[in-house]
Amino acid sequence: MRAAxxxxxGDVRIEQIPDPVLREPTDALVRIVRSCICGSDLHPYHNLPDTPGGTPMGHEFIGVVEDIGTSVATIRTGDFVIAPFAWSDGTCEFCREGLQTSCLHGGFWAAGGIGGGQAEAIRVPLADGTLVKAPATEDSALLPSLLTLSDVYGTGYHAAKRANVTAGDTVAVIGDGAVGLLAVLSAKQLGAERIILMGRHKVRTNLGVEFGATDVVPERGDEGIARVRELTGGHGVPKVLEAVGHMPAYEQAVGIVRPGGVISRVGVPQYEEAAVGFGSLFGPNITLTGGPAPVRAYIEELLPAVLDGTVxxxxxxxxxxxLDEVxxxxxxxxxxEALKVLVRP
Amino acid sequence: MRAAxxxxxGDVRIEQIPDPVLREPTDALVRIVRSCICGSDLHPYHNLPDTPGGTPMGHEFIGVVEDIGTSVATIRTGDFVIAPFAWSDGTCEFCREGLQTSCLHGGFWAAGGIGGGQAEAIRVPLADGTLVKAPATEDSALLPSLLTLSDVYGTGYHAAKRANVTAGDTVAVIGDGAVGLLAVLSAKQLGAERIILMGRHKVRTNLGVEFGATDVVPERGDEGIARVRELTGGHGVPKVLEAVGHMPAYEQAVGIVRPGGVISRVGVPQYEEAAVGFGSLFGPNITLTGGPAPVRAYIEELLPAVLDGTVxxxxxxxxxxxLDEVxxxxxxxxxxEALKVLVRP
Incomplete structure (x- = not known):
């Protein structure tokens, strides 16, 4: 089969590799119907050192189950499934708490001998815990929306949930990438009344407005901070969803958050150290939260509104x-040129 | 009067200064019955540059109201009062939300023309918002416990509240100073089942056990982290209360916190930057919270158990x-030599 x-x-190629096979009794084989390229794939696209053997790519996919291992109990051949970007057993203490990204026996696609989603097919470990069946067919018009449940929608939702966004809230979203825009949608679904989107790509922020943003702030840095504070009576925003991951976005978040407020990060931090002392988080009692989204925990919750077209x-x-154009x-x-690229293998 | x-x-002196007087109609004058020295006073004791004019000291006191300004409505001359370590108007948006340390018109003792608590008397700004009346007299055996409501008890309680400690929880407290020990007491009051106290001063940790600690870990650094993980099945502690403020305590907190858990800081950070990236907070979805405790918000809630001797x-x-021995x-x-020093002016 072909795989990216x-x-x-900057060096992505499509390679011919052996078809995946079942290895463990808990595995499933999935033929990939749609996958996509993630904003986070751009980090290695900028930084990956020369890797002569190549590293598989892609961690978002939906598809049809082609075969299952002997101990797989809830997934059947022929099922249409959504795969979250982390695979997990569904039974360990962390999975039961809804933190499948910390599953004791799980892991991530395209690592440790598991293939990537930008491919024709994939071996899915711990299929019962990992995969979520969806009542869809390969020709459904809903495929793009279903695919967002693999990562970007659940990730935007995680940002909003971790910030405890509730009815009537004022929220700011930093970043107009797919995750930022879906953080807007998620905040709206959770009842936020005012949603300030910080982003400067008009086509994207227009989609953000369609998803529920009430204000768009294209300015960055001190100018952006001043603008958001001006919009919020001078004291800042109680709930800030940070969907970028670079240091300027963190600084922006600290600059616009209201005393007692929350910064919820879902952009993968491209830094390890940051300001957290008296002058940034501590003095005004700011809470910093977030992390890789356990999207597996959210798929069932978000699926109905996708299926009925509400969102x-x-x-x-x-x-x-x-696939060849990946x-x-x-x-x-x-x-x-593109906000987010869908892949039809 | 005399004041520290x-x-x-390392250079603390008792000076003779003019008695405080009412300046604003919202002021009260309080004769100080008890004050004390705070662990956080030791930071300037180590670091304060030469200050020829001197800086007043002390931010914890209880006392008797000697006089009030013309617009003070809820406090009367003769009232026995507890003063939180921040003064606040009690009416701004932050005070109404219980974040009096961010009061729009408030401030801190021993700064900006306001005296310190290690003195015979003090001018209290915004007396209606700041002071809390207590049914006590100057000879009460409860004075030391009432005084802890000025800071250390409310601060330990803030750590536990911000970490959302609830019935059945497993909690770790880093630090066996007064705040750490009262974080233990607070976690116990909030229903924590297991409370691991990290501290190595036997007399103090013994008091911690009396306050509710179920385990004491005297080891520090990697050894301390390993010990706590061993006590908690390998995965760490869901709720970590950090009551020190130095970088090793932060590192300890990151080392022992369970994926999905919370680090709640009330020790004033003696650093500005710290690890918050994928390898520390982000990857395991750790929440970092805390800050200067709005103890004013907690005094009424904590007072009854102090008055009836439950705690x-x-x-x-x-x-x-x-005062002369300050x-x-x-x-x-x-x-x-001393855990915490009470001052009888």
């Missing part, structure tokens, strides 16, 4: 490519 | 000095 591999910064998170996809999909996202 | 001033690191937070005081009180606390 990255061999170094259309799939609008974040603005380009569709075949390298150009990376280029297009990197150059901001 | 610090003129540089005795005043046990953290193990030495009493007169300099020696600092020395004793700094050399760990």
């Amino acid at each position: 591999f990255m061999f170094g910064a 259309e998170p799939g609008k974040v996809f603005d380009r569709t490519v075949g 390298p150009d999909g990376y280029r297009a996202m990197d150059q901001r | 001033f610090m003129f540089g690191a 005795e937070p005043g046990k953290v005081f193990d030495r009493t000095v007169g 300099p020696d009180g600092y020395r004793a606390m700094d050399q760990r």
Whole structure:
């Protein structure tokens, strides 16, 4: 089969590799119907050192189960399934608490001998815990929206849940990528009354407004902070959802958060150290929360509104490519020609 | 009157200064019945640059109202009052939300023209918002416990509240100073089932056990982390209360916290930057919270159990000095001869 591999910064190629096979009795084989390229895939696209053997790519996919291991109990061949971006057993103490990204026996796609989602098929470990069945077919118009449940929608939702967004809240979202826009949608679903979207790409922020943003702030840095404070009576925003991961976004969050408020991060931090002392988080009693979203915990909750069309998170996809065009999909996202690229293997 | 001033690191003196007078119609004058020396007073005791004019000291006191300004409505001359370590108007949006440390018109003792608590008397701004009346007299045996409501008890309680400690919880407290010990007491009051106290001063940890600690871990660093993980099935503690403020305590907290857990800081950070990236807070979805405790918000809630003797937070005081002996009180606390020094002006 064909699968995308990255061999170094900017070097994505489609390789012919052996078809995946069942290895463990808890495995399932899934033929991938749709996958996509993630904003977080751009980090290795910028930084990956030369990797002669290549590293598989992609961690978001929906598909059809082609075969199952002997101990798989809840998933059947022929099922249409959504895969969260982390695989997990569904039974350990962390899974039971809804923190499947910390599953004691789980892991992530495209690592440790598990393939990536930008491929024709994939071996899914711990299929019972990992996969979620959905009442969909391969020709459904809902495929893009269903695919967002693999990562970006659940990740935006995690930002809002961790910030405890509730009815009537004022929320700011930093970042107009797919996760930021779906954090807007999530905040809206959770009842936020005012949603300030910080982003400067008009096409994207327009979609953000469609998803529920009430204000758009294109300014960055001190100017952006001043603008948000001006919009919020001078004291800042009680709940800030940070969907970028770079240090300027963190600084922006600290700059606009209201005393006693929350900064909820879902952009993968591209830094390890940051300001948390008296002058930033401690003095004004700011809470810093978030992390990799346990999207598995949210799929069942978010699915109904996707199925009945109440929400259309799939609008974040603005380009569709075949597997062979995946390298150009990376280029297009990197150059901001495309917001998020859907892959039809 | 006499009042304590610090003129540089290690240099505390008792000075004769003019008696405080009412300046604003919202002021009250309070004769101080008891005050004390705080662990946080030791930071300037170590670091204060030479300050020829001296800086007033002390932010914890209880006393009797001697006079009130013309617009003070709820406090009367003769009232016995508890003063929180921040003064506040009680009416702004932050005060109404219980975050009096961020009061729009408030401030802190011993700063900006307001005197310190290690003195015979003090001018209290915004008396209606700041002071809490208590049914006590100057000869009450409860004075030490009442005084802890000024800071250390409310601060320990804030750590536990911000970590959302509830019935059945497993909690770790880092630090066996007065705040750490009262964080133990607070966690116990909130229903924590297991309370691991990290501290190595036997006399103090013994008091911690009396307050409710179920385990004491004297080890520090990697050894301490390993010990706590061993006590908690390998995965760490869901709720960590950090009552020290130095970087090793932060690292300890990150080392022992369970994925999905909370680190609640009330020790004033002696650092500005710290690890918060994928390898520390983000990857395991750790929440970092806490800050200066709005103890004003907690006094009414904590007072009844103090008055009826259910709790005795005043046990953290193990030495009493007169005002003239305050300099020696600092020395004793700094050399760990005393846990916390009560001052009888």
